[in-house]
Amino acid sequence: MGDEVKVFGFWGSPFSRRVELALLFKGIPYEYIEEDVLGSKGPLLLQYNPVHKKVPVLLHNGKPIAESLVILEYINETWKSNPLLPEDPYDKAKARFWAKFMDDKCMPVIQKAILAPEKEREQAAEEACECLKALESALNGKRFFGGDAIGMVDIAANFVGFWLRIIQEVAGVELLSAEKFPDLFKWTDEFVSCSIVRENFPHKDKVSVAFKARIDRMREAQN
Amino acid sequence: MGDEVKVFGFWGSPFSRRVELALLFKGIPYEYIEEDVLGSKGPLLLQYNPVHKKVPVLLHNGKPIAESLVILEYINETWKSNPLLPEDPYDKAKARFWAKFMDDKCMPVIQKAILAPEKEREQAAEEACECLKALESALNGKRFFGGDAIGMVDIAANFVGFWLRIIQEVAGVELLSAEKFPDLFKWTDEFVSCSIVRENFPHKDKVSVAFKARIDRMREAQN
Structure with missing residues (x-):
């Protein structure tokens, strides 16, 4: 598909882990960028999530999405295999x-x-x-x-x-x-x-x- | 369609108003039940939303749904006219x-x-x-x-x-x-x-x- 998928996350965040799990269950390869959430925030994180300034952010073909539950819905709608939500x-x-x-x-x-x-x-x-x-x-x-x-x-x-x-x-x-x-x-x-x-x-x-x-x-x- | 749609709400709640607005924009008739949110909560509200015990609750053919944003998604998926969300x-x-x-x-x-x-x-x-x-x-x-x-x-x-x-x-x-x-x-x-x-x-x-x-x-x- 030629999709470019990146996740800005923190290893100890259950919120970031949601995004990774969803991609893993869907079988979508992604690049992971670890953010230093205790130190200063990376310029890309601030650029991609200017409102909340926090992980996780999903970057799909250059388009950023923030908020883990919003990202899960997006992943589920974008990649149809292994649905994460029931149909009904x-x-x-x-x-x-x-x-x-x-x-x-x-x-x-x-x-x-x-x-x-x-x-x-x-x-x-x-x-x-x-x-x-x-x-x-x-x-x-x-x-x-x-x-x-x-x-x-x-x-x-x-x-x-x-x-x-x-x-x-x-x-x-x-x-x-x-x-x-x-x-x-x-x-x-x-x-x-x-x-x-x-x-x-x-x-x-x-x-x-x-x-x-x-x-x-x-x-x-x-x- | 023979749908039975009820909304348990409070006139002064922007959260209840979301549910009513969504139904009104979709053109879905509903029965409105005003809850006394300042006084004691009605037994039906407690039965239908035992976790949060608050308005709004949508009751569709006897099935309760709580949380206004969850209800909006449900309304949008159940009644297709006048979509509330973009397709993309x-x-x-x-x-x-x-x-x-x-x-x-x-x-x-x-x-x-x-x-x-x-x-x-x-x-x-x-x-x-x-x-x-x-x-x-x-x-x-x-x-x-x-x-x-x-x-x-x-x-x-x-x-x-x-x-x-x-x-x-x-x-x-x-x-x-x-x-x-x-x-x-x-x-x-x-x-x-x-x-x-x-x-x-x-x-x-x-x-x-x-x-x-x-x-x-x-x-x-x-x-």
Whole structure:
């Protein structure tokens, strides 16, 4: 097809990983450009995402697209193989609802439950459990949110699927467990067992070390 | 078609108004159920949107959908007349980007610039102006965000198109003016001149009175 596809991302961002996962599942080759999100932002990132100035950005034949969920829709519409969304408008709406739920509610409260000052963490942990309970109900006994295959919700939920179990262990906060959310926990096992995830996601130790440093920085700033 | 379409909304919510506008532009008759968002939530609203427990909810042949932007996509896919999104995947991605921008950045900072405690308002007003500037650039001289006709971004931006000029006047805070953002200001005139908006949106005085009461309540709570 002669398509030029580039992803501006950060290895530790579940948002960038969404874009990469979608391209990998579709089998679309891409060039990956790592951004230094903790340091100064690259001029191309600022040029391609002037409004939010953040990763991920997808560049397709020179045209930039920002916002990970917007990018997933674009990828799904541009490359038809391995659809990430169901065909039926109502099933599609449900998938979009849960993907959006990850961004608007689930990820912010989980982050708060782990990283907020101690006195705010307990309340946030309760809210985080409500979110995980909602996800467990959305899974509804299926192997993946998308049914038998990984779809947009699974990709959008990679923060819960891969990162959460590692970072909650580092932080010493148990939000997601097999006892509390058996289906969701099993889903995280299925998710990381998938070859595309296993072969492309970072090693657990790298995540632990980077997250430990982040927690230390934040808790130091809070004291 | 024998479709049963119901909207659970609140007259003063720009989010509910999105759903109504989309149905009106598509010419789809619907039954409207007003929810008392300030009082106790109706049992049907809680049943249909158990995760967020808020308006709007679209009920189509008994199936509920929540989240206004998800509902707009559903409406656009279910009823094909008067498309709210462009066909081209890249143009569609741009429209989705700006619709999402309204929710994630524009509306929260404008609300903060008007309703936050005084010492936070100045900073928020600067950020709000950045958002309005970004919208002005997205409009890019077009009559509507959707081009010659109202589309998803225009509908998503009804808060700026209709409500903002009324509430900023009540609050005594000028964020959007013809001097600062001529194209966007002109767009708000075009937006409210559209017969569907003019005939279905509340009278300016009703909005002023309700918003004045809201500001008084909030400022009292802040003192």
